[in-house]
Amino acid sequence: MDKKPVALVTGGSRGIGAAICWSLAKAGYHVWINYVSNEQSARSVEKEIIDAGGSCELARFDVANREETRSYITARFDAGEVVTALVNNASITRDNLFFFMTDEDWDSVMRTNLDGFYNVTSPTLNAMNRMKIKGRIVTISSYSGVVGNRGQVNYAASKAAVIAASKSLAREVARAGITVNVVAPGFVTTDMTNDVPAELVRNLVPMRRMGTPEEIANVVRFLCSDESSYLTGQVIGVDGGLPS
Numbered sequence: 001m002d003k004k005p006v007a008l009v010t011g012g013s014r015g016i017g018a019a020i021c022w023s024l025a026k027a028g029y030h031v032w033i034n035y036v037s038n039e040q041s042a043r044s045v046e047k048e049i050i051d052a053g054g055s056c057e058l059a060r061f062d063v064a065n066r067e068e069t070r071s072y073i074t075a076r077f078d079a080g081e082v083v084t085a086l087v088n089n090a091s092i093t094r095d096n097l098f099f100f101m102t103d104e105d106w107d108s109v110m111r112t113n114l115d116g117f118y119n120v121t122s123p124t125l126n127a128m129n130r131m132k133i134k135g136r137i138v139t140i141s142s143y144s145g146v147v148g149n150r151g152q153v154n155y156a157a158s159k160a161a162v163i164a165a166s167k168s169l170a171r172e173v174a175r176a177g178i179t180v181n182v183v184a185p186g187f188v189t190t191d192m193t194n195d196v197p198a199e200l201v202r203n204l205v206p207m208r209r210m211g212t213p214e215e216i217a218n219v220v221r222f223l224c225s226d227e228s229s230y231l232t233g234q235v236i237g238v239d240g241g242l243p244s
């Protein structure tokens, strides 16, 4: 039997990342489920995928920690493993009006959301390139990164930065057949949006509801498939019709 292609999903233990792990496992990938602290949740994603006949394993490392991330990823590549699809999904928020934002609010968001993109993508892309893999890199940004949002100067800046980084990288690696795209969700029901009032969503979103993690994962799965082979450098909003 042929070995399954491997997908690495950062922040796969909960919310959108967990749905992406599911979706890619169903599409035939062996999934590395990355997480940083919530082992119980990561284990339950792993168990559900395996119980359903899928293939996956846990991959714990802190994407904000360059050394830890690089040594985890390069050790596996040095052992002959290969990642075909990378989904940069791990992210945090530290929302506050800019006037009240602390250095820690700014730094922790940048370290996880922007440095995390670099820390994971750099060694993964090097390996794809070295092994001549026509890989897929998908990064989860946000509607906030496209239009900005009050109280999210740090988060919106980090999410806009990964869009610019992805568009630039797409142009660098297109000739190697590696595609680099971004998905920008609107409001999606996860731990991250526990505090968002339903009334606000009804008023702002033309579809008058939050999205589900699966609705984001479906688009990511397409971007990780062979069917998206001529699509690169794009930002796909999955947001119920929010105005851009």
Ligand code: NAP
Residues within 6 Å of the ligand: 010, 011, 012, 013, 014, 015, 016, 017, 034, 035, 036, 037, 038, 039, 041, 061, 062, 063, 064, 088, 089, 090, 091, 092, 112, 140, 141, 142, 143, 184, 185, 186, 187, 188, 189, 190, 191, 192, 193
């Ligand atoms: P979530 O429920 O808060 O889950 C965050 C995930 O990221 C968890 O798996 C968490 O791992 C992981 N993570 C956080 N910091 C990490 C680190 N330093 N290293 C490794 N993993 C780390 O988030 P979500 O709502 O599913 O969001 C997923 C993505 O969609 C994010 O990029 C987010 O910005 C984006 N997004 C979400 C929404 C929304 O409405 N939910 C809207 C727009 C964009 P642990 O479980 O170990 O903590």
